[in-house]
Amino acid sequence: MTSETLRRWRLVLGGAAADGTGCALGGRDAAMDRTLEALYGQGTDVSRGRSGARGAGLGGSAPQVARWLGDIRTYFPTSVVQVMRRDAIERLGLAALLLEPEMLEAVEPDVHLVGTLLSLSKAMPEETRETARAVVRRVVEDLEKRLAARTRATVGGALDRSARVNRPRHRDIDWDRTIRANLRNYLPEYGTVVPERLVGYGRAAQSVKKDVILAVDQSGSMAASVVYASVFGAVLASMRSVSTRLVVFDTAVVDLTDQLSDPVDVLFGTRLGGGTDINRALAYCQSRVTRPAETVLVLISDLYEGGIRDEMLKRVAAMKASGVQVVTLLALSDEGAPAYDRGHAAALAALDAPAFACTPDLFPEVMAAAIEKRPLPIPEA
Structure with a gap:
């Protein structure tokens, strides 16, 4: 076994007498080991910085925890930091310390931290709430910078192309559809198609609109999806x-449309956790559809239905039959598909509403495809 392999095993196993590596750590490796021990070990309390018999824990010291959070950012890549921070929240009670303003000011914000803050928002004292809003706004503004321009360009282009004309200008000819519409005019001796009928893109007038409904499951497992959906909702609005x-x-339905001008207000209007009644949510959305052929409904949920399953599927089928484009996303996040109800996903796929996880970078393409009523760019499993 190489020395590098021994080093890695030593960091994984934690250095107990029985780990069998016989590997001593120094310098950066020793500091990295201390951050791991604070979270996963059995003898260190990061709030005290000493060994003890009570096991790992963050204790009650916000400054010590802030230093620990800084350490993990120093020693580990972002993807690992996110995992360790979630583990700290679940294992060691970090959530309670996030209610302290000085703690929030020391934490590097990301989507997962926003999800945690939203789940704690009802328990926050007023002085913490203002700090939390500032943290959430930083994340939202960063996401808008990353996603807004591309979303507007992609969706705007799809809206322009969604009106087809049969006498297009040359620059507006849709060659793919034109060729398919004229395949019967193929001349094999010349290896070409004679286009008797041209299909082109119309330029959508400002008065021509698409109606988009985002229906977002706010159960606890969907926290990151709620954050991204709020940002995309504000951009589309x-x-x-x-x-x-x-x-x-969740088991109730809340329409946050009037708050879409500020996604931070939207996020603080959510209530993460609780049950799920997809059927009730779809019933509400269905009641708001006025132009089925011009409507795209995006359901974002892990599909663990606590309501009436058969009614849920009937509503989707009815909306599809009326012309509504129904898109089902198991998640709108960078993490991929979470645990989800595979039976419900299969049933929706049978209704031509396939359910799949979608990254934020792919979402504009999904919306463009739905607007143009072409196949969705479903990522490979």
């Missing part, structure tokens, strides 16, 4: 050619 509605649900 800023486009005059799209009428956007944002609905969040």
